[in-house]
Amino acid sequence: MIRGLFIGRFQPPHWGHVWAIKAILSEVDELIVVIGSAQFNYIEKDPFTVGERIWMLREGLKEGEVDLGRVIIVPIPNIENNAAWLSYIKSYLPPFQVAYTGNPFVAMLLREGGVEVRQQPMYDRDRYVSTRIREMMIKGDQSWRGLVPASVARIIDEVKGVERLRVIMSGEAEPHKW
Structure with missing residues (x-):
């Protein structure tokens, strides 16, 4: 059995992530999807909590007809x-034989550790970028909804993610002082 590794922040998960995971699953028996930067939330680069990202990713993968029995999500x-x-x-993961990434720095660290690294499939990279999607949300450009699974857009609406991003970006967001 070949188990692969795919790492991302998924802020938010988009169709490019879903399609990459589907393509990787055509090469491996099982895939560990790491949700990185798990401790970060409510900041510009990482507005969603790890729990929200797990929820969005699972729902998006189901919508994309990915067999969740072959996917292990680990924050x-x-x-x-x-x-x-x-x-x-x-130390957080089951053993894996190959890792997929489009990040040259992550690829270097993995290779230096003796891990086989493959380029993850990229789908219309100029369009499917979480940073761009967050920027569209802040600007009120509703076309961001077409870049993520409908289930992800529903969750973002439910957690008031667009409003959260706007408050974060307003400069008026300040952590509660105890």
Whole structure:
């Protein structure tokens, strides 16, 4: 059995993620999907909580007709020590034989640790980018909804994600002081 690894922040999950996961599953028996930066939320780059991202990703994959019986979703917080990063993430995961990434730095760290790395499939990368989708939400451009599964858009609406992003970007967001 070949188990693969795919890492992302999924802020939010979009059709490019779903299609990449489907393509990777055509090459491996099982896929570990790591939701990275698990500890970050309510900030510009990472507005959604890890629980929201797990929920969105599962629903988006179901909508994309991905066999969830072949997918393991694992949230992992970041660490600052890049040299120790691979050992750190391995401690959270079942064994895997191959990793998929489009990030050259992540690929370097994986290869230095002896992991086979393959380029993840990229689908219309100029269009399917979470940063761009968040920017569209902030600007009120409703076409962001076509870039994510409908289930993801419903969850974003339910958690008031667009309003959250606008408050975060307004500069008036300040953590509660105890």
